[in-house]
Amino acid sequence: MVLLLQKDADWYAKVNVLMAESAEAVRFSRIVPYQRHCRLRKYLQGLIMTENKAVTRRHFLRDGFWGACLAGLGGIVGLVSRKSSAQDTVWQIDPYKCIACGNCATYCVLEESAVKCVHAYAICGYCRICFGFFGQQPFDINEAAENQLCPTGAIKRTFVEDPYYEYTIDESLCIGCGKCVKGCNTFGNGSLFLQVRHDRCLNCNECSIAAACPSGAYKRVPADKPYIIKRVDHA
Amino acid sequence: MIRFRYIIISISCSLILSGISTAVERFPPPDFESDYQQPTMTIPPPRQSFYEYIDAAVLLAALSLSSYLVLKRRSRRAIFVLMVFSLLYFGFWRKGCICPIGAGQNIVLSIFDRDYAVPIVVVVFFLLPLVFTLFFGRTFCAAVCPLGVIQDFVLLKPVSVPNWLESGLRLFAYLYLGMAVLFAATGSAFIICRYDPFVSFFRLSGNFNILVLGACFLVVGLFIGRPYCRFVCPYGVILRQLSRLSKWHVTITPDECVKCRLCEDSCPFGAIRQPTANWPTNVYSIAKKRLAFLIILLPVLIFLGGWLGTGLKSVTSRMHATVRLAERVYLEETGKVEGTTDASTAFRATGTDAKELYKEASDIRARFGFGGWLLGGFIGLVAGLKLIGLSVQRQRTDYEADRAGCLACGRCFEYCPREHVRLKKAKEVVSQS
Numbered sequence: 001m002v003l004l005l006q007k008d009a010d011w012y013a014k015v016n017v018l019m020a021e022s023a024e025a026v027r028f029s030r031i032v033p034y035q036r037h038c039r040l041r042k043y044l045q046g047l048i049m050t051e052n053k054a055v056t057r058r059h060f061l062r063d064g065f066w067g068a069c070l071a072g073l074g075g076i077v078g079l080v081s082r083k084s085s086a087q088d089t090v091w092q093i094d095p096y097k098c099i100a101c102g103n104c105a106t107y108c109v110l111e112e113s114a115v116k117c118v119h120a121y122a123i124c125g126y127c128r129i130c131f132g133f134f135g136q137q138p139f140d141i142n143e144a145a146e147n148q149l150c151p152t153g154a155i156k157r158t159f160v161e162d163p164y165y166e167y168t169i170d171e172s173l174c175i176g177c178g179k180c181v182k183g184c185n186t187f188g189n190g191s192l193f194l195q196v197r198h199d200r201c202l203n204c205n206e207c208s209i210a211a212a213c214p215s216g217a218y219k220r221v222p223a224d225k226p227y228i229i230k231r232v233d234h235a
Numbered sequence: 236m237i238r239f240r241y242i243i244i245s246i247s248c249s250l251i252l253s254g255i256s257t258a259v260e261r262f263p264p265p266d267f268e269s270d271y272q273q274p275t276m277t278i279p280p281p282r283q284s285f286y287e288y289i290d291a292a293v294l295l296a297a298l299s300l301s302s303y304l305v306l307k308r309r310s311r312r313a314i315f316v317l318m319v320f321s322l323l324y325f326g327f328w329r330k331g332c333i334c335p336i337g338a339g340q341n342i343v344l345s346i347f348d349r350d351y352a353v354p355i356v357v358v359v360f361f362l363l364p365l366v367f368t369l370f371f372g373r374t375f376c377a378a379v380c381p382l383g384v385i386q387d388f389v390l391l392k393p394v395s396v397p398n399w400l401e402s403g404l405r406l407f408a409y410l411y412l413g414m415a416v417l418f419a420a421t422g423s424a425f426i427i428c429r430y431d432p433f434v435s436f437f438r439l440s441g442n443f444n445i446l447v448l449g450a451c452f453l454v455v456g457l458f459i460g461r462p463y464c465r466f467v468c469p470y471g472v473i474l475r476q477l478s479r480l481s482k483w484h485v486t487i488t489p490d491e492c493v494k495c496r497l498c499e500d501s502c503p504f505g506a507i508r509q510p511t512a513n514w515p516t517n518v519y520s521i522a523k524k525r526l527a528f529l530i531i532l533l534p535v536l537i538f539l540g541g542w543l544g545t546g547l548k549s550v551t552s553r554m555h556a557t558v559r560l561a562e563r564v565y566l567e568e569t570g571k572v573e574g575t576t577d578a579s580t581a582f583r584a585t586g587t588d589a590k591e592l593y594k595e596a597s598d599i600r601a602r603f604g605f606g607g608w609l610l611g612g613f614i615g616l617v618a619g620l621k622l623i624g625l626s627v628q629r630q631r632t633d634y635e636a637d638r639a640g641c642l643a644c645g646r647c648f649e650y651c652p653r654e655h656v657r658l659k660k661a662k663e664v665v666s667q668s
Contacts, residue, residue: 085352125262199279206428214578
């Protein structure tokens with residue numbers, strides 16, 4: 001490396017001598033065409049490059065590294081393209097792994113979490129006493145606020161026919177805390193579950209909730225199948 | 236009383252299968268007598284895929300435009316306009332993800348994780364700036380990267396950082412890159428994204444600690460130009476090396492350096508190299524000896540780094556959720572801690588044997604041990620090469636932009652009198668000849 005630098009010094013010295021000569025030649029014409037001067041300098045440099053072996057070696061090495069880097073990038077493409085997909089991926093909760101710990105409500109980078117409770121009506125038992133709605137020990141069996149488990153009152157209970165009640169989630173109120181999910185999973189059919197809502201999710205490359213999920217329920221799913229909906233036949 | 240029997244059976248089932256229950260049909264869905272229609276679940280679709288391709292196209296366009304403005308047009312004002320656009324589009328509109336800096340982790344994960352298929356857009360985001368840098372220098376950093384732009388805008392009173400300090404602090408960026416690769420390869424975490432200081436600003440919401448970190452970077456950035464880019468950015472250190480080899484590169488002067496020294500203090504990032512004089516013979520011989528010593532020291536540093544890296548595997552492996560869980564479960568099983576965590580409860584509910592978990596965790600730890608060798612060796616190599624780089628003096632006859640450190644921001648252009656001649660703002664005076 002030292003030798004190479006030494007040779008460079010020689011090279012620069014050579015350029016300077018030639019430049020001085022050329023400047024002499026240019027001065028002859030009195031008016032100094034600067035652009036031409038520069039072009040001449042470049043030409044001279046090129047001339048020396050072809051004759052000086054140290055310089056050609058240096059440029060050869062540099063071009064070699066350059067080519068190697070380009071080939072390396074191509075190699076990376078080759079390595080990952082074997083199984084890369086045209087589809088983008090999005091985050092989703094596997095409801096069969098979710099333990100409704102409540103992290104979804106607090107860890108999302110959004111002020112109001114992208115995770116909301118959804119209801120698979122096909123699984124719901126339409127119970128009169130829903131443990132997702134009332135919790136374990138309601139004061140009374142009616143829709144009064146003190147009986148409700150949901151901290152924001154996002155679940156609506158409507159009478160369908162005796163003895164069945166329909167439960168719907170008001171997503172604008174839901175904060176994704178999963179309290180109802182826990183109640184429904186423990187005592188009911190498990191028709192209430194948490195899902196990442198993709199109209200809200202920013203699809204962070206490192207999902208903050210996924211990093212905080214204690215049961216490893218978060219995973220990347222292909223964007224054309226963005227939800228994992230609970231099915232009856234799984235029961 | 237069929238319904239009652241169902242309830243009895245299901246409750247007894249649930250007692251047996253106690254713990255976290257899945258969709259167990261304890262209460263069969265009713266057959267409604269009224270004409271009740273079951274509502275359907277709404278499933279709002281994610282952002283359309285073609286928008287991702289539009290983002291990639293915008294990235295390509297912005298990189299091309301940036302390269303043109305920096306190398307051909309040489310206009311700081313035009314670069315500034317592109318900067319504003321990039322900040323608005325890639326920052327506030329796209330809200331940060333996916334960015335080329337973080338995309339490298341997805342590439343690494345897809346190489347090491349059999350199940351993860353990296354989306355093509357992510358590959359494009361990772362590679363485009365690298366390819367452009369290989370041709371045109373760091374034009375990505377100049378006006379396309381929103382993280383760079385937000386720091387560039389707050390720079391008010393630049394303070395120069397001595398060369399040795401800058402080089403030393405940059406060691407952190409290499410360490411950060413190495414750790415990001417290690418944690419991505421082991422599937423532990425994407426630390427570049429987790430500790431991205433500015434993404435919270437783009438989203439106008441986020442983790443409080445990260446917001447504070449971002450604010451700190453911006454306050455420091457008032458005086459030290461682009462601190463994240465120069466001392467932390469893990470993508471930047473890759474771009475540095477590629478920029479050294481780039482086919483074309485930013486030049487301070489449009490044609491020739493007249494050594495007027497006007498540009499000397501124009502660069503807030505300390506990326507302008509001054510012409511060097513020839514070394515006196517005695518300095519030259521001392522430098523030669525020092526260089527020989529440092530070259531011998533290089534393998535020692537690599538080994539030392541590797542040894543340290545693998546020794547820290549019990550610490551680094553805690554980044555992996557499985558290892559953390561296994562340690563917790565072990566403490567609980569041996570009675571060293573009271574109570575359980577959500578994670579350990581969830582683990583017990585799966586019914587997996589704790590021994591299997593320990594085995595998995597020790598496998599991961601072993602991988603961290605091997606990765607630690609590579610990471611530590613890499614850091615040792617970088618540190619050694621930095622020492623060598625500081626001890627070698629390159630010969631320069633002109634004022635030049637440092638090929639690696641130059642962020643192509645275009646601030647120095649207008650300091651050069653030759654630039655004023657090019658723009659016909661000044662008359663061509665008698666040249667140096």
